[in-house]
Amino acid sequence: EMDPQERAFQGRIDRGEKIEPKEWMPEGYRKTLIRQISQHAHSEIVGQLPEGNWITRAPTLERKAILLAKVQDEAGHGLYLYCAAETLGISRDEMFEQLHSGRAKYSSIFNYPTLSWADIGAIGWLVDGAAIMNQVPLQRCSFGPYSRAMIRICKEESFHQRQGFDIMMKLCKGTEAQQKMAQDALERWWWPSLMMFGPADGDSVHSAQSMAWKIKQDTNDELRQKFVDQTVPQADFLDLKVPDPDLKWNQERGSYDFGEPDWDEFFQVISGNGPCNEERLGARVKAWDDGAWVREGLMAHARKHARRTT
Ligand code: 3HC
Numbered sequence: 001e002m003d004p005q006e007r008a009f010q011g012r013i014d015r016g017e018k019i020e021p022k023e024w025m026p027e028g029y030r031k032t033l034i035r036q037i038s039q040h041a042h043s044e045i046v047g048q049l050p051e052g053n054w055i056t057r058a059p060t061l062e063r064k065a066i067l068l069a070k071v072q073d074e075a076g077h078g079l080y081l082y083c084a085a086e087t088l089g090i091s092r093d094e095m096f097e098q099l100h101s102g103r104a105k106y107s108s109i110f111n112y113p114t115l116s117w118a119d120i121g122a123i124g125w126l127v128d129g130a131a132i133m134n135q136v137p138l139q140r141c142s143f144g145p146y147s148r149a150m151i152r153i154c155k156e157e158s159f160h161q162r163q164g165f166d167i168m169m170k171l172c173k174g175t176e177a178q179q180k181m182a183q184d185a186l187e188r189w190w191w192p193s194l195m196m197f198g199p200a201d202g203d204s205v206h207s208a209q210s211m212a213w214k215i216k217q218d219t220n221d222e223l224r225q226k227f228v229d230q231t232v233p234q235a236d237f238l239d240l241k242v243p244d245p246d247l248k249w250n251q252e253r254g255s256y257d258f259g260e261p262d263w264d265e266f267f268q269v270i271s272g273n274g275p276c277n278e279e280r281l282g283a284r285v286k287a288w289d290d291g292a293w294v295r296e297g298l299m300a301h302a303r304k305h306a307r308r309t310t
Pocket residue numbers: 035036039040043044047074105106107108109127128131134195196197198199203204205206207210216220270
């Protein structure tokens with residue numbers, strides 16, 4: 001049963017009003033936004049690692065410059081999102097502590113290895129494609145700072161997806177060996193990309209409440225279906241075969257029927273036991289430790305400077 005304050009808040013949400021940081025909000029609304037926005041920010045920061053591995057190995061200077069720009073964009077997206085989360089009363093240090101201790105999650109997709117240059121194409125095409133599918137609705141999120149950050153971030157994401165698809169087109173029009181690389185990358189990234197949308201609706205603990213608060217606009221399965229319907233024709237265009245024997249066009253539904261992701265694998269990956277979890281988290285902890293002297297120096301300077309001006 002809602003108390004009058006919660007009822008008034010729900011009225012604002014139902015009228016499509018934006019909630020700003022200083023306004024009253026139910027503790028649960030604040031908590032779930034801190035959870036989702038901070039984990040979204042962690043995803044952007046950790047998401048730089050799989051691609052960073054290929055910046056020095058890019059096949060041409062142009063591809064190197066494009067990949068560098070994309071990875072830098074991801075860093076910026078992370079910083080925007082940390083700022084949006086801070087407006088809800090959590091500090092940057094607390095968020096980093098939650099990530100480094102393994103208590104906070106980041107997108108499952110970044111716990112898979114990037115084994116060939118074709119993976120950089122598959123990541124742009126599929127991972128950023130899925131991220132766009134998931135982030136476009138978030139532009140309409142009821143919490144002001146998150147929705148505004150998403151509007152800015154979505155503008156850059158379309159470049160990320162197009163450059164990835166361009167790499168895949170190049171490979172698919174290339175030699176036999178290049179076509180094989182592209183097919184191999186699709187086979188390794190297809191199912192993990194479907195898992196990015198989260199567990200099946202029946203297993204989604206937050207969806208119902210997040211949709212009532214207009215944080216989430218569509219369910220996990222709805223977005224997953226949209227992603228499959230949009231991406232399969234692109235794979236056909238590339239003459240690549242999607243690794244799903246159950247994939248079939250369903251005329252009545254006007255959508256593709258497709259198989260079940262391996263949910264055991266998904267839950268293993270999001271509880272820290274994926275192929276690269278240790279490596280990814282280790283890289284973030286090392287970066288944090290290696291940067292301690294810079295943070296301490298800046299803080300000492302700021303204290304000294306503050307003394308001078310007070
Ligand atoms: N990876 C890791 N954890 C996931 C996950 C995934 N792909 N999908 C779901 N989970 C977790 C949830 O966080 C939740 O755990 P928690 O309570 O500890 O946070 C649990 O699984 C149950 O899932 P729910 O469906 O109940 O959770 P949500 O309602 O939060 O839905 C979500 C999950 C769709 C990922 C939602 O949180 C969301 O939209 N997040 C913001 C968008 C985001 O993070 N996208 C990642 C894209 S990667 C990226 O942005 C980089 C890009 O530029 C390449």
